[in-house]
Amino acid sequence: MTAVDSRAQGGFVGRPMKRKEDPRLITGRATYVDDIQPVGTLWMAFVRSPEAHARVTSIDTSAALAREDVVAVFTGDDLEGIAAPLPCAWVPPGVEVNAPEHWPLAKGHVAHVGDPVALVIGVDRYSVVDAAEDVVVEYEPLPVVVDPEEALKDEVLVHPGLGSNKVHEWSLGGGDLDAGFAAADVVIERRIVNHRVAGGAIEPRAVLAEERAGHITIWSSTQVPHFLRLFLSILLGLSEERIRVIAPEVGGGFGSKLQIYGEEILCAWAAQRVGRPVKWVETRSEAMMVTHHGRDQIATVRVGAKRDGTVTAFHAKILADFGAYLMLLTPAVPALGAFVMSGCYRFPAVQTDIVGVLTNKFSTDAIRGAGRPEATHMIEVAMDQLAHELGLDPLDVRRRNFIAADDFPHETALGIVYDSGNYQASLAKLLEHLDVAAFRAEQERLRGEGIHRGLGFSTYTEICGLAPSRVVGPGGFGLQTGLWESALVRVHLTGAVTVYTGTSPHGQGHETGFAQIVADRLGCDPEQVEVVHGDTAAGPQGLGTYGSRSLAVGGEAVAKATAKVVEKGKALVAHKLEASPDDIEVRDGRWIVRGSPEQGMTLAEVAGSAYIPEDIPEGMEPGLEETAFYDPNNFVFPFGAHAAIVDVDAETGKVKVVRYLAVDDCGPAINPLLIDGQVHGGIVHSIGQALYEQVIYDEIGQLVTGTFVDYALPTAAEIPSIETDRTETPSPVNSLGVKGIGEAGTIAASAAVANAVIDALRPLGVDYMDMPFTPMRVWNAIQEGQQ
Amino acid sequence: MIPAEFDYVAPDSLDAALRALAHGGEDAKALAGGHSLLPLMKMRLAVPTLLVDLRHVPGLRGAQRENGSWRIGALTRHADLQGRAELGIVGEATSLIADQQVRNRGTIGGSLAHGDPASDLPTILVAMEGTVSVRNSAASREIAAGDLFQDYMTTAIAADELITEVRVPALEDWGHAYEKFTRRAEDWAMVGVCALVRKGADGSCEDVRVAFTNMASTPIRATAVEHALRGQPLSSDAITGAAEQAAEGTDPPGDLNATPEYKRHLARVLTRRALSRAAGV
Known part of the structure; x- marks a missing residue:
C-alpha cells in the first residue's frame, strides 16, 4: 500500500504535525480580504428589501447621490452589461426545472427580506451605510408564503410570473420498493423535519475588485476562486484570461462560500463602472440574512422490515425548501443525500423522491454535508425507531443490516458502488470505549435521582471526494462542470518546493497535509514545501474546496504531480550516479542507489542539476516541475460509528451533551491532528443544529434570527470534550487510500444526539420528536408525553 | 453593524x-x-x-467594605467582582454574566444604568435592597433599587446623571443563590431567580428575598413567594410550596425561546432550586 511505502521514505505522512498555517492565523498576521486596501479604494453598501415579497414601485436615489461622500448609486435598471442572471449549475438531464431569474439587483420585484434593490458606492465604509439609508424605495407588498407545504399549494406565488412554486421533482431508486414493503412484517413511518441552518463562518463574506487596463482582479472570501472567474467571465462578458480571482486567507466557509454571489459580480461590475477599486465586507446581520442557508427539508420516511430487524424497503419522500431563488447548487443538495439513502446497510430496495419548492425566504444551498446530513439523520433516526418498534437492540438492528466487511466494493440497490468499508469494526472500536451495559445500569440509577440520561448511536457512511466527472457532470448527475483536480509541483533551484493546488482551503490545513505528502516523496522537510492556493493566476485551473474533496481528489493530484517529479528526478540521479533509474530510491532525505546508500544526492543537488543542466540525460528538458490533473473513477465513502450521551433536565427541558464519542474511518491518516480537527468541528456543527441553531422566519417572512444572539451557535462551554478514535480502511480509489473527513462529523452527529435525547425521553412518554431540542420544545414534548 | x-x-x-x-x-x-x-x-x-467615554475618570473602581455594606465604584468591572466569596451573591451573579470577554469590560454601573430586565445585576440589586448614588454637575442623590427600574430599559437616572457608586448590604448571615436559565452559557437569562435566605436559630426562615430576571419589564420581587416562606420551617416541602407562588404577579415577555407560560413554569422550578440552595436544603 502506497501510504505504508511513503512512511518508510520520510515518515511525515501519518504524523500528527502541528499546522503550518496556525502561527500566522493565531497571531493575527494572516491576510484576509478586508486587510487588503489598494490606493483609492471605494466602499459598497446595499439597500436591501425590508419586505419578504413586494413590487418595487419606485426608487429615489437623489438624496444619496447628492451626498459629497457618494460616488455612485446603481439599481436594477442599471444592470446593462451583466449578460446573464446568477447561475444555478445543476441541470439534471430529462428533468424540468421551474427556476426564477435571479439578478444581482432586483428588477422591480423582491422575493425575500434582504433582496438587494440598490447599491451605493462611496468613499468609506460608514458613509455608504448612511447613504444607503438615504435611498428611498417604495414597495407595494405582495402576499408572503414561508411554509414549504403551504407554498406547494400555489395559493401564494413567490414569483407570480412562474405560475407555480414547485421547482422540480427528482427521484433516485433501486430495487423493488413495492415488493420490499410487501415482504415486510412491520412498516414504520415518520415525518422527519430537518430545519434550516446557517453556515456561520467566523469571517463574513468580503469582496474587493480592481480594474486596470482591461484586466480585473477580484479578491473574494470564497471556496471556489476558479468557478468565480468562470462566472465573472460569463456574466461580465470578459475573456477569462483577463480576470484574476484571489481567495486570500478565508475564515471558514462550511459551504456558505461555495457560491457565486451577486455581491461578487456587482463588486467587479461596479469597479469597472467607477474606475476605482471597490470593496464590500458583509456585516454579520447581512451574513445571517443573505449568505445562503442550508437543510430545510421535510421528509416522510417509511421503513419496512422483518421481525428480526432485516430492512426490506426504505423510502424517503422529501419536500425541500429552496427559498426564493435557485443558487449555484440549491436543487442539487437534497439529491446528494439520495446517493447514500442506503446508509451502511444492505437495503434491497431504496427510493428517494424529492420535490423542490420556492418560498419567500433566502435560498438554501450547500452547508457542510449538503444533503448527506439530512439523509443520515433520516436513516439513523429511523433505524432507532424501527428497533424500538420491534423491541430490538438498536445496535443489533444495525449489525443485522450492515454490509459485510468482505463485501466491498459493494454496489447498493441504488447502483452506487461503495469503495471500501468495515462497519462492524468501527462499531466494535466504539464499544471498546463505551460499556453499554454499564451505561444502562447508570441510566437507571440516575433516573431515580431525577436525571434523565440517554444514549444514542449513529453508524454512517457518506459519499464524498466530489468527482468523478463522468458521474456528476452534465451527462450524468447534471452538474455543468467537470469535477477533477489539479496540482503543480515546482522544485526550485535550492531544493525548496512550491505546490500549487486547485483546491481552495479555508481552515482545513491543506498547507500542512499536502506538504507532508510531498515531503515524504521528495525527501525533504515539510517546512520546505510551500502550498499555494486560491489564486487563479498561480498554478493550473482548479475547482475548489467542498464536498470533502480536497485530499481525496486534490491531494491525489498533488501525489501524482509529485510522482512525475520523482520519476524525472530518478532519471537525473541515475544519470549522475551511473545507475539504473529503477534502482534509485528516496530515503532519509536523500536520493540514493538502492544497495549503495553511500551514493546519493539531496533534493537541492537534484534540482541544481536540473536547473543548471550541464549534464542531464540526452533529450531531458531542464527544470524540475510537473503538473497533474486527476479525475477519480469513483467517489470515496468514509464511515464510522458515533455515540452521544445526553442529560435531559425533565423539569426544564434543557438538554446537555455530557459525552460524545466518535470512531471515524477516512483511510490511512495523513495527519491525525487535521482529522481530529475536522471531526471535532463537524460534530460541534451538528450538535449545534441538534440542540441550538435554527434560522427562523416569522409568518410574514421577517428573519427572526438575525444575529448571533438569536441564532445560537454553540460555544466551547456547551460542548463536552470529544473522544475520537479511528479505524483505517484504505480506499482503492486513490493511491493514498484516503477519503474525505471534513463533513463526516456533521453527517453523523445529529442523529446520534437525536437518538440519545429520545432514549432519555422514552420513560417520559416521548417516542419521537424533531430537532432542534431546545428547552421549551423538549419541555412541551414532555408535557404532551405525560398526558 | x-x-x-x-x-x-x-x-x-x-x-x-x-x-x-x-x-x-x-x-x-x-x-x-x-x-x-x-x-x-x-x-x-x-x-x-x-x-x-468614562475610561479616564478616576476613583470609581473597586469594592470597599464599610459598616456592614459594600460600596462598589460604578466603573468596577464584572471581572473585578466575579467569584469573590466575601461579596456573596454579587460574587456569584457576576461570574454568570455573559462570557469572560464581556465580564472583562462590562461594569456594574453600566449594567444597572442600562436597566435591561434580562440582565442579572438589576435583579441582584433589587433582591439586596441596595442603592445607587447618582450625580449630575450640580448635585448628587441616592436612588433605592426599588425606585431605580421604572420600565423596560428605563431607569430613574436622568440623562445628565451618572451612577458613581453602588451600595449593597453585606448580608453576611444570609444564604444566597442565583439560578440563571440560559440556552448557552453566554446568553441573557431566559429567566433568572435570585434567592436570599436568612435562617433562624431554630432552622426556620427568618427572612427571605426573591427577585426575578426577565419576568417583567423590570426586575421584580416575588413577594408572594417571600410571604409564603417567611417564618416557615426551611423544609423542602415548605420551599416547594412557596415556589409554587413564583409566577404570581409576573408579566413575562414571550420571545423566540420561551412563551410566557413556559417562563412562568421556569420561574417556579428555578425559585425552588434557588431557595433550596440558598437555604442549604
Missing part, C-alpha cells in the same frame, strides 16, 4: 464627564464597558450623537 456618526470625548475627571453629558443633552450617552451600548449602536437601535 455600522454605527451612525457620533462625537466622542474621553474626559479625565468625573466633573468634566458630567459637564460633557449635560452639554450633550438627551442624545449624549455615557460609555463605560460598552458591551450593551455598542451592539445597539452597531445595529442603529441606539443613535447617540455624543459618547462620553
Whole structure:
C-alpha cells in the first residue's frame, strides 16, 4: 500500500504535525480580504428589501447621490452589461426545472427580506451605510408564503410570473420498493423535519475588485476562486484570461462560500463602472440574512422490515425548501443525500423522491454535508425507531443490516458502488470505549435521582471526494462542470518546493497535509514545501474546496504531480550516479542507489542539476516541475460509528451533551491532528443544529434570527470534550487510500444526539420528536408525553 | 453593524464627564464597558450623537467594605467582582454574566444604568435592597433599587446623571443563590431567580428575598413567594410550596425561546432550586 511505502521514505505522512498555517492565523498576521486596501479604494453598501415579497414601485436615489461622500448609486435598471442572471449549475438531464431569474439587483420585484434593490458606492465604509439609508424605495407588498407545504399549494406565488412554486421533482431508486414493503412484517413511518441552518463562518463574506487596463482582479472570501472567474467571465462578458480571482486567507466557509454571489459580480461590475477599486465586507446581520442557508427539508420516511430487524424497503419522500431563488447548487443538495439513502446497510430496495419548492425566504444551498446530513439523520433516526418498534437492540438492528466487511466494493440497490468499508469494526472500536451495559445500569440509577440520561448511536457512511466527472457532470448527475483536480509541483533551484493546488482551503490545513505528502516523496522537510492556493493566476485551473474533496481528489493530484517529479528526478540521479533509474530510491532525505546508500544526492543537488543542466540525460528538458490533473473513477465513502450521551433536565427541558464519542474511518491518516480537527468541528456543527441553531422566519417572512444572539451557535462551554478514535480502511480509489473527513462529523452527529435525547425521553412518554431540542420544545414534548 | 456618526470625548475627571453629558443633552450617552451600548449602536437601535467615554475618570473602581455594606465604584468591572466569596451573591451573579470577554469590560454601573430586565445585576440589586448614588454637575442623590427600574430599559437616572457608586448590604448571615436559565452559557437569562435566605436559630426562615430576571419589564420581587416562606420551617416541602407562588404577579415577555407560560413554569422550578440552595436544603 502506497501510504505504508511513503512512511518508510520520510515518515511525515501519518504524523500528527502541528499546522503550518496556525502561527500566522493565531497571531493575527494572516491576510484576509478586508486587510487588503489598494490606493483609492471605494466602499459598497446595499439597500436591501425590508419586505419578504413586494413590487418595487419606485426608487429615489437623489438624496444619496447628492451626498459629497457618494460616488455612485446603481439599481436594477442599471444592470446593462451583466449578460446573464446568477447561475444555478445543476441541470439534471430529462428533468424540468421551474427556476426564477435571479439578478444581482432586483428588477422591480423582491422575493425575500434582504433582496438587494440598490447599491451605493462611496468613499468609506460608514458613509455608504448612511447613504444607503438615504435611498428611498417604495414597495407595494405582495402576499408572503414561508411554509414549504403551504407554498406547494400555489395559493401564494413567490414569483407570480412562474405560475407555480414547485421547482422540480427528482427521484433516485433501486430495487423493488413495492415488493420490499410487501415482504415486510412491520412498516414504520415518520415525518422527519430537518430545519434550516446557517453556515456561520467566523469571517463574513468580503469582496474587493480592481480594474486596470482591461484586466480585473477580484479578491473574494470564497471556496471556489476558479468557478468565480468562470462566472465573472460569463456574466461580465470578459475573456477569462483577463480576470484574476484571489481567495486570500478565508475564515471558514462550511459551504456558505461555495457560491457565486451577486455581491461578487456587482463588486467587479461596479469597479469597472467607477474606475476605482471597490470593496464590500458583509456585516454579520447581512451574513445571517443573505449568505445562503442550508437543510430545510421535510421528509416522510417509511421503513419496512422483518421481525428480526432485516430492512426490506426504505423510502424517503422529501419536500425541500429552496427559498426564493435557485443558487449555484440549491436543487442539487437534497439529491446528494439520495446517493447514500442506503446508509451502511444492505437495503434491497431504496427510493428517494424529492420535490423542490420556492418560498419567500433566502435560498438554501450547500452547508457542510449538503444533503448527506439530512439523509443520515433520516436513516439513523429511523433505524432507532424501527428497533424500538420491534423491541430490538438498536445496535443489533444495525449489525443485522450492515454490509459485510468482505463485501466491498459493494454496489447498493441504488447502483452506487461503495469503495471500501468495515462497519462492524468501527462499531466494535466504539464499544471498546463505551460499556453499554454499564451505561444502562447508570441510566437507571440516575433516573431515580431525577436525571434523565440517554444514549444514542449513529453508524454512517457518506459519499464524498466530489468527482468523478463522468458521474456528476452534465451527462450524468447534471452538474455543468467537470469535477477533477489539479496540482503543480515546482522544485526550485535550492531544493525548496512550491505546490500549487486547485483546491481552495479555508481552515482545513491543506498547507500542512499536502506538504507532508510531498515531503515524504521528495525527501525533504515539510517546512520546505510551500502550498499555494486560491489564486487563479498561480498554478493550473482548479475547482475548489467542498464536498470533502480536497485530499481525496486534490491531494491525489498533488501525489501524482509529485510522482512525475520523482520519476524525472530518478532519471537525473541515475544519470549522475551511473545507475539504473529503477534502482534509485528516496530515503532519509536523500536520493540514493538502492544497495549503495553511500551514493546519493539531496533534493537541492537534484534540482541544481536540473536547473543548471550541464549534464542531464540526452533529450531531458531542464527544470524540475510537473503538473497533474486527476479525475477519480469513483467517489470515496468514509464511515464510522458515533455515540452521544445526553442529560435531559425533565423539569426544564434543557438538554446537555455530557459525552460524545466518535470512531471515524477516512483511510490511512495523513495527519491525525487535521482529522481530529475536522471531526471535532463537524460534530460541534451538528450538535449545534441538534440542540441550538435554527434560522427562523416569522409568518410574514421577517428573519427572526438575525444575529448571533438569536441564532445560537454553540460555544466551547456547551460542548463536552470529544473522544475520537479511528479505524483505517484504505480506499482503492486513490493511491493514498484516503477519503474525505471534513463533513463526516456533521453527517453523523445529529442523529446520534437525536437518538440519545429520545432514549432519555422514552420513560417520559416521548417516542419521537424533531430537532432542534431546545428547552421549551423538549419541555412541551414532555408535557404532551405525560398526558 | 455600522454605527451612525457620533462625537466622542474621553474626559479625565468625573466633573468634566458630567459637564460633557449635560452639554450633550438627551442624545449624549455615557460609555463605560460598552458591551450593551455598542451592539445597539452597531445595529442603529441606539443613535447617540455624543459618547462620553468614562475610561479616564478616576476613583470609581473597586469594592470597599464599610459598616456592614459594600460600596462598589460604578466603573468596577464584572471581572473585578466575579467569584469573590466575601461579596456573596454579587460574587456569584457576576461570574454568570455573559462570557469572560464581556465580564472583562462590562461594569456594574453600566449594567444597572442600562436597566435591561434580562440582565442579572438589576435583579441582584433589587433582591439586596441596595442603592445607587447618582450625580449630575450640580448635585448628587441616592436612588433605592426599588425606585431605580421604572420600565423596560428605563431607569430613574436622568440623562445628565451618572451612577458613581453602588451600595449593597453585606448580608453576611444570609444564604444566597442565583439560578440563571440560559440556552448557552453566554446568553441573557431566559429567566433568572435570585434567592436570599436568612435562617433562624431554630432552622426556620427568618427572612427571605426573591427577585426575578426577565419576568417583567423590570426586575421584580416575588413577594408572594417571600410571604409564603417567611417564618416557615426551611423544609423542602415548605420551599416547594412557596415556589409554587413564583409566577404570581409576573408579566413575562414571550420571545423566540420561551412563551410566557413556559417562563412562568421556569420561574417556579428555578425559585425552588434557588431557595433550596440558598437555604442549604
